[in-house]
Amino acid sequence: QVQLVESGGGLVKPGGSLRLSCVASGFTFSDYDMTWIRQAPGEGLELISYIRYGGAGSPYYADSVKGRFTISRDNAKKSLDLQMDSLRADDTAVYYCARGGTHYFDSWGQGTLVTVSS
Amino acid sequence: DIVVTQSPDSLAVSLGERATINCKCSQSVLYSSNNKNYLAWYQQKPGQPPKLLVNWASTRESGVPDRFSGSGSGTDFTLTISSLQAEDVAVYYCQQFYSSPSAFGQGTRLEIK
Numbered sequence: 710q711v712q713l714v715e716s717g718g719g720l721v722k723p724g725g726s727l728r729l730s731c732v733a734s735g736f737t738f739s740d741y742d743m744t745w746i747r748q749a750p751g752e753g754l755e756l757i758s759y760i761r762y763g764g765a766g767s768p769y770y771a772d773s774v775k776g777r778f779t780i781s782r783d784n785a786k787k788s789l790d791l792q793m794d795s796l797r798a799d800d801t802a803v804y805y806c807a808r809g810g811t812h813y814f815d816s817w818g819q820g821t822l823v824t825v826s827s
Numbered sequence: 828d829i830v831v832t833q834s835p836d837s838l839a840v841s842l843g844e845r846a847t848i849n850c851k852c853s854q855s856v857l858y859s860s861n862n863k864n865y866l867a868w869y870q871q872k873p874g875q876p877p878k879l880l881v882n883w884a885s886t887r888e889s890g891v892p893d894r895f896s897g898s899g900s901g902t903d904f905t906l907t908i909s910s911l912q913a914e915d916v917a918v919y920y921c922q923q924f925y926s927s928p929s930a931f932g933q934g935t936r937l938e939i940k
Contacts (some may be wrong), residue, residue, distance in 0.1 A: 814877075
């Protein structure tokens with residue numbers, strides 16, 4: 710069955726960096742767009758970045774993370790990464806890896822918590 | 828960008844009763860060339876990731892109980908739970924994927940009355 714497992718979350722100081730990873734299994738990873746979606750405590754869902762399956766076109770970034778976050782994928786390793794730099798307190802959230810990009814998201818990981826605090 | 832607005836923000840329904848959640852998009856998400864509405868519904872239970880319930884506005888995902896149904900077209904959509912069960916307590920989100928980037932509604936919290 711489809712499985713997405715995120716890792717890399719934790720506590721980081723404002724201005725710091727963190728790299729999240731998502732490892733996929735149970736499907737042909739290279740055939741799918743992949744997305745990072747975050748959820749601040751008690752809040753709704755925010756799509757922050759996606760990358761197309763074939764690498765066609767530039768990745769998408771929400772304005773809230775543009776210039777600070779970088780999404781990448783390694784199809785051979787079936788992994789999706791999110792490099793997060795210049796972190797701010799309002800980046801505190803659970804970060805989900807999800808299968809899909811420009812359509813609906815049919816599989817989600819369990820999420821990894823990022824806390825930005827001094 | 829298409830703005831997605833759900834109503835109500837929260838809802839309390841008795842067990843066995845019908846629950847109705849509304850979703851309104853700021854512009855039509857009906858693609859005329861294939862007559863499909865680019866709208867999905869998700870369920871998020873406490874401490875869990877969202878789960879896709881319905882895509883293309885009315886197609887239930889495999890394994891989703893048939894008490895869940897999606898309807899609507901164009902800009903106005905509804906998720907109906909025909910007979911509320913205790914395990915349906917959750918936050919429900921709609922998502923438009925007609926235009927990129929896709930966007931979620933703010934969520935509707937469903938509780939037992």
